[in-house]
Every structure is written in C-alpha cells, then in structure tokens.
Amino acid sequence: MMKKFCIAIVAALPLFVSGQCFAQEQQEPPTVTEMAATEAERLERLLNLEYWQVFYVDSTLQHDFQAMKDELEALQSAKVSNSSMYIAVQDKWMSKIDSTYMKLFTGEQWKAYLKSGAAKQQKARNKRKAQSEGGK
Secondary structure (H helix, E strand, C coil): CHHHHHHHHHHHHHHHHHHHHHHHHHHCCCCHHHHHHHHHHHHHHHHCCCHHHHHHHHHHHHHHHHHHHHHHHHHHHCCCCCHHHHHHHHHHHHHHHHHHHHHHCCHHHHHHHHHHHHHHHHHHHHHHHHHHHHCC
16 A cells, blocks of 8 residues: 555656746746847837837837846845835836837827826826925
C-alpha cells in the first residue's frame, strides 16, 4: 500500500513542478519593452496611428517607463513608505507621456485618446497635484 502511495507521489511530482514553473512564468511582470510595445499596439489600433507615430510612441514609452521604474525603485530602496511619493512619481511620468502624445497626435487622434480614458486620468492627476500643493 505504501509503495503504491509513493509511486503515485513520484508520478505526480513532475506535473506539480511543471505547474509551479508555469505559474511562476505567468506571475513575472512584463518588461518595460513589452509594456511599451503592448501600449503602442493598443494606441495604433485605437487611434489609427501612422507607422512613424507608433515608433515615437514606443520609444517614448520605453524611455519614460524605464525612468519611472528607476525612480520608483529608488524610493523603494530608500524604504520610503509614503504612498503619495510613489503616486507623485507615476503622475510626473504619465504627464510627460501625455505631453509627448499631444505633440505626436493629430487633433482628432488627441481627442480620441482623451475620450479613451486619458482625460479622466489627467483630471485625477491634476486634482492630486492641486491637493499636494495646497497641503504644503
């Protein structure tokens, strides 16, 4: 009886291990390059971007996402626990991205971008900025 139990455990172990490896692969966060490419493709479809616009969007996102990630990691390394500081870094870089988009997109594309949820995000960033400046 014990022998059959051990055989069943040994037979099931590779399935468990491969399942764990698969789960770990899915849990890994995407790289900056992958995030930038995914967002550039989304905007290309949403806004019907020209090839050169996709290139600039992807380049902007790769640079700005990396810079934002670096700043957030620096806060984390310094063991900063104030969540508003993390949010301020994200807001800063998202505002820079929007500023670049405004230069790259046509008027029609910009309006469509804002309607896709960007206007709501901008409003929330501006509200947080006003509150932080008012609180100083």
